[in-house]
Amino acid sequence: MGGGTEAFPDLGQHCQHPDCHQLDFLPFKCDGCRKVFCLDHRSYKKHECPKSDHNSRKVVVCENCSMSIETTGRDGEDEKVMLERHVKSGNCDPKKKNKPTCPVRRCKEILTFSNTNTCKICQVKVCLKHRFPVDHACKQARASSGPWNEKFLAALASRNAGDCARTGRGSQSSSSTPSSVKAY
Incomplete structure (x- = not known):
């Protein structure tokens, strides 16, 4: 045509x-x-x-070493063949399977390129949630800040969020003072 x-x-x-x-x-x-x-x-x-799918990109993850192997649709290779070739190549190291995690207690975040932060004070690699020295219990930051900061942090940790909501500064308890506004 x-x-x-x-x-x-x-x-x-x-x-x-x-x-x-x-x-x-x-x-x-x-x-x-x-x-x-x-x-x-x-x-x-x-x-x-x-x-x-000739231009599509796929990633196959090795179960032994958790290494990702990229493939395109042009290859037409089966995933099993690619994994076998990877194991035979010598690049498959089962010791590498454990990914680094955030060292903060009870944090199980896996540290990757995009979510890792290195503390400028103690040089420890932590996840983004714990990037501030106070959040990852940076010992050098606490030592340099002085005793008043330790007291403040201890008081902050001991407070409940519910205490602030129930009673404000200078306000009285709602049970002793009757409400002036009635709900209908």
Whole structure:
């Protein structure tokens, strides 16, 4: 099928979708099947491209060492074959399976590239939740801050959040003073 008009025969192309054949002056060429489509049928899903996964990226995780192995749809290799090749390559080390976690007590966050913070005071790697020296019990920060800070932190830790909500500064208990506003 040719495209264009009588005056400009080389301008545009017809959509190669079986139900469309619309003349499109800015056609799209599919990376997978190499056919030309209009704006409505340009996606792999819309024209049901048989080679839609040729550019897709997959990651297979090795069960032995937790290493991720990237693959693309062009390879056409089975995941099992890739994992076997990885094990035979010598890069598979079961000792690497344990990922580093945040050293703060009861924190089980796995430290990755994007969520790791190194304390500038004690040089300990912690997760983003515990990035402040007070949050990860930085001993050097406590020693340099003085005794007043320790008292403040102890008082803050002993307080309940509910205490602040029930009684405010200078207010009396609601049970001794009757309410002046009645609910209807």
